[in-house]
Amino acid sequence: MFGPAELISQLLVGISRSMILFIVCAGLSFVLGVLRVPNIAHGSLYMIGAFTTFSITKMFAGSAGFWIALIVAPLLVAVVSLVAERALFCHLYEREHLMLLLFTFAISLILGDLVKIVWGAEYKSVSAPALLKGSISLFGASFPRYNLFLILVGPLVAIAIWLFTNKTKIGKISRAAAVDREMVGVLGINVSWVFAIAFVIGCYLAGVGGALVAPTVSITLGMDHTLIIEAFLIVIIGGLGNMWGALVGSLIFGITHSFGVLFWPQFAIVFPYIAVVIVLLLRPKGLLKSVW
Amino acid sequence: MKRILSVRSFVFIACTLALSIMLYPAGTRAQAPIKVGIIDTYSGPPTTFTYDVRDAFKLAIDEVNAKGGVLKRKIEFTTRDDKFKVDVCLSMAKELIMMEKVDILMGTINSAGTLAVSEYCKTEKIPFIVTFSKSEKITGEKGHRYVFSVTENTAMIGKAAAAGLAKRPFVKYWIAGDDYEYGHALADGVWNNLKKLKSGVELIGQSWWKVGEPDLTPYLTAISTAKPDAVIFATGAASMVNAMKFAKATGFAEKIPMFIHTATELSTLAPLGLDAPEKVIGTSNYHFYYPDTPKNKAFAKAFKDAYGREPKVGALYGYLAAQFITKALEKAGTMDREKFIDALGGLKVDSPIGEIEMRAFDHQAMLPMYMGMTKKVAEYPFLIATDIVTIPGKDVMPSIEDIKKARGQ
Numbered sequence: 049m050f051g052p053a054e055l056i057s058q059l060l061v062g063i064s065r066s067m068i069l070f071i072v073c074a075g076l077s078f079v080l081g082v083l084r085v086p087n088i089a090h091g092s093l094y095m096i097g098a099f100t101t102f103s104i105t106k107m108f109a110g111s112a113g114f115w116i117a118l119i120v121a122p123l124l125v126a127v128v129s130l131v132a133e134r135a136l137f138c139h140l141y142e143r144e145h146l147m148l149l150l151f152t153f154a155i156s157l158i159l160g161d162l163v164k165i166v167w168g169a170e171y172k173s174v175s176a177p178a179l180l181k182g183s184i185s186l187f188g189a190s191f192p193r194y195n196l197f198l199i200l201v202g203p204l205v206a207i208a209i210w211l212f213t214n215k216t217k218i219g220k221i222s223r224a225a226a227v228d229r230e231m232v233g234v235l236g237i238n239v240s241w242v243f244a245i246a247f248v249i250g251c252y253l254a255g256v257g258g259a260l261v262a263p264t265v266s267i268t269l270g271m272d273h274t275l276i277i278e279a280f281l282i283v284i285i286g287g288l289g290n291m292w293g294a295l296v297g298s299l300i301f302g303i304t305h306s307f308g309v310l311f312w313p314q315f316a317i318v319f320p321y322i323a324v325v326i327v328l329l330l331r332p333k334g335l336l337k338s339v340w
Numbered sequence: 341m342k343r344i345l346s347v348r349s350f351v352f353i354a355c356t357l358a359l360s361i362m363l364y365p366a367g368t369r370a371q372a373p374i375k376v377g378i379i380d381t382y383s384g385p386p387t388t389f390t391y392d393v394r395d396a397f398k399l400a401i402d403e404v405n406a407k408g409g410v411l412k413r414k415i416e417f418t419t420r421d422d423k424f425k426v427d428v429c430l431s432m433a434k435e436l437i438m439m440e441k442v443d444i445l446m447g448t449i450n451s452a453g454t455l456a457v458s459e460y461c462k463t464e465k466i467p468f469i470v471t472f473s474k475s476e477k478i479t480g481e482k483g484h485r486y487v488f489s490v491t492e493n494t495a496m497i498g499k500a501a502a503a504g505l506a507k508r509p510f511v512k513y514w515i516a517g518d519d520y521e522y523g524h525a526l527a528d529g530v531w532n533n534l535k536k537l538k539s540g541v542e543l544i545g546q547s548w549w550k551v552g553e554p555d556l557t558p559y560l561t562a563i564s565t566a567k568p569d570a571v572i573f574a575t576g577a578a579s580m581v582n583a584m585k586f587a588k589a590t591g592f593a594e595k596i597p598m599f600i601h602t603a604t605e606l607s608t609l610a611p612l613g614l615d616a617p618e619k620v621i622g623t624s625n626y627h628f629y630y631p632d633t634p635k636n637k638a639f640a641k642a643f644k645d646a647y648g649r650e651p652k653v654g655a656l657y658g659y660l661a662a663q664f665i666t667k668a669l670e671k672a673g674t675m676d677r678e679k680f681i682d683a684l685g686g687l688k689v690d691s692p693i694g695e696i697e698m699r700a701f702d703h704q705a706m707l708p709m710y711m712g713m714t715k716k717v718a719e720y721p722f723l724i725a726t727d728i729v730t731i732p733g734k735d736v737m738p739s740i741e742d743i744k745k746a747r748g749q
Contacts, residue, residue, distance in 0.1 A: 050565060054561075054562075054565040057561055058558060058561055058562060058565075061557045061558045061561050062558060064557070065555045065557070065558070164383070164384075168387075169383065169384055169385055169386075169387040169388065170385075170387070170388050170611065171385065171388065171581050171611040172611060173581060173585065173611045173612050173613065173615060175613070175614075175615050176589065181589075182589075182591065183589065183590055183591040189561065189564075189565070190561075190564070190590060190591045190595075191561075191590075192557065192589045192590050192591075194589060195557060261554065264554075264555065264557075264585070264586070264589070265554045265555070265582055265585070266581035266582050266585065266611065268385050269384055269385055270384070270385065270552060271552070271554065274552045274553075274554060275554070305558060306557075306558035306561075306562075309547065309558040309559050309562045310558070310561075310562040310565070313516075313545060313546060313547035313548070313559065313562060313563075314546050314547065314548055316547065316548075316549070316558075316559070317519065317548070317549065317550050
């Protein structure tokens, strides 16, 4: 019924969607791992990343705007998150999870309203840069160039995160803090700043996700809530705080969805969730090792 | 002792006093404004549509008031934000009726909220003019004496789309859309009418995504492998822009003809700029550039001068609401609600798209539908509709028999 061309192109579509999910989820998972904060406002930062990308692309003519936005928008999101961390989050790390959940939910509502005040309620749209517009023919099926770009960017981000956590001092300290934060404090390291940096890096990734997703969707209020539910599911099935878990979870989510659409389009919505249920039944603590 | 006043003169004075007291407020009431209450969603994404309704209504009302109002009274309006929530919508309606004591109610964009307010207006006997909700139940199954609609509904969209599509050579169709009431109602409307108009059409598959689905690429690539002749998209506001964007990015729009209701409407095309795909078939009640008549040009210019943007479809609804209210008041000669309703049923008013009749039987405005195709033009930074075919209001309206059947009469 479906030729190999269709299957491959559908697989690639699934993988490209997974890459954006992975970048956002890696950030969420990192914050969960190091700070133990289930940050619902992570989705709002992703939304801010997308809206900022829109504003920056409007400032520059042609394709340059998008490339500049890809660098600048996540940095702006990082600045927002640094302010939020120093002003609010840093006082609350010792609170119980339910409290943090409610707190970050409140922050997400506040950020949502701020976005509405700054950008208004209208839909926004960003063009893909000229280089990545249109589609290419892949084994006879057409495939959007931008999705191909996403498939290339995803692994690069994964490598960058791996290098950061394994090869840099601050990355190693963050990992250590994730496992035993008291011990890190005893060693004379300023845990408060380690947490701040870890938080900002996690949020920076949300910004990268927002900037990357901008050309593929209509940028609108509410895009944060759609994403954050999926992101939490992915982080849970992958294993809390595990970056590779976020990658595996995202791939499961993205690929089951795209094949679901191909084989049983009327019920495609449920496939990723069925996958989540199966994973949680078989491995309640997630597929890979959780740091919790 | 001599009485100062005779009994007769006492009674006369007392009666005069009582009469003047009774008449005094009535005298001031004649000068008091006619109050219209608008409940609509003034926060979140639906504002793309609702602001135009409100702004065009204000423009038309300002014009009426500048000429001294209607029945020598000014028209005044007050707005409430329902936040797209049914419960808020209903409590705002109650507040406007009980506290603000509005004479006429208007709104909303949320069909469920509209149906709730409509039921309340029925018991309170308050005229309610629906401006954007698309459920055909509003003036169909759940219609009553006190509710009127100046916007299209899913039954009308279905009939118009089917009439337009039946003339095209497509046989094998695919339906794709947002998995919620509006999406399914729209798809059923189009498909059931199309089957009646053209025998042999075949539905080879369907895809339904969750409302707000961010990535439609897997759906579109899957649909293109099935190779339908055309795809009917049943998408609501937010997914519309997404569907158009993905159709362009995946090259889908070039390969497979697509029909999307309101794909040709400015609300969809303006945010996309020049990124919208060409040759998408769409329907809409209004374009600021079509029909190319002096009346429409003047309306579009007045709106743009006032608000700095081109009017979208909501502006037509806002303008129509204002026209129907003022003309019905003039015809009734009083702000008596029952007489206002009698006057409004069957009333014809002038509009930027020509004369529009409020059908007396179901209180549904008989709006024509314009079917066109998206195209890039040099004049605008967004695509517009071309090759426009007008499907007249009478061909779009559900039949009175259908309405009677829906109401179980």
